[in-house]
Amino acid sequence: MKTVRNLLADIDFLGYDKIKLVMDRGFYSEANINDLYYNHLKFLIAAKKSLMFVKAGLDNVRDSIRTWTNYHQKHDLYACTAKIEWDYSRERPYKADILKGKRRMYMHIYFNSERALEDEKNFNALLCRLQEELENGTTFPEHDRLYTKYFDVTTTPVRGTKVTAKKDALAEARKNYGFFVLLSNEVKEAIAALEIYRNKDLVEKAFGNLKERLNFNRTAVSSDQSLDGKLFVEFIALIFLSYLKKKMQDGNFFKKYTMH
Known part of the structure; x- marks a missing residue:
């Protein structure tokens, strides 16, 4: 103010x-x-x-x-x-x-309607970028809130890092396209x-x-x-x-x- x-x-x-x-x-x-x-x-x-x-x-x-x-x-x-x-x-x-x-x-x-398509495209691009960062281990502190909000991450010695999308969170975002x-x-x-x-x-x-x-x-x-x-x-x-x-x-x- x-x-x-x-x-x-x-x-x-x-x-x-x-x-x-x-x-x-x-x-x-x-x-x-x-x-x-x-x-x-x-x-x-x-x-x-x-x-x-x-x-x-x-x-x-x-x-x-x-x-x-x-x-x-x-x-x-x-x-x-x-x-x-x-x-x-x-x-x-x-x-x-x-x-x-x-x-x-x-x-x-x-x-x-056009904005809805653009929102969907941008959101999908964001999710792909976040997933890639998590899987490659090249994460950024400013994205921590988004990682936690949209993904579950599990890491094991055998299978390595597994990134799973949180369906409820994605559905909540999709509502507002x-x-x-x-x-x-x-x-x-x-x-x-x-x-x-x-x-x-x-x-x-x-x-x-x-x-x-x-x-x-x-x-x-x-x-x-x-x-x-x-x-x-x-x-x-x-x-x-x-x-x-x-x-x-x-x-x-x-x-x-x-x-x-």
Whole structure:
């Protein structure tokens, strides 16, 4: 949350009084969400499917989401929304207690068939790599949790190392192929949330492209003023790009045109 606070402080001079944050899964933590509620900030954030309350939400719609009424042709996916309650808590050192309560939250759940195939392909590749590492004895400490989660390993003097997949764990992972989840305390509609989140992806990719075009991997400037100028040009370019994409979405121009 410190990173978010620093960002808000940096852009405070712009005079915006209603900041809305769009964040990826890396920013998710119970403490961060509580801080966002405490500071009355509106947010949209991607959530990990391993979270217990997200698992429960997925289980509730897993068999019903893939119906025509939930299908959105424009994005070629199924989507639905559940209104849930966040278990808010805040330590109050001056009272030596913890303030607890419920806060409104919207869980947007999506299923995409192409993503399901891609998830399956990536997961199979991961399992093959983990199995090979275990059988060859070339394991990596950062993979220990995955080894334990998906495989049983036995070693004998005669047969050597035998690696057996845990079927229940594989089946649990398979259930979530093609699903992804967004959480918000403001955006009520699943497709609206999706389009806002994808605009973030657009800006991130554009930032990467601009770094290449403006040689931003190396700032190559001789003064702070020159660096400020480069940053300002990039900032304005991203604003125009985001605005253009929104206008194209609003006017359904993507049926005939692209951003390129």
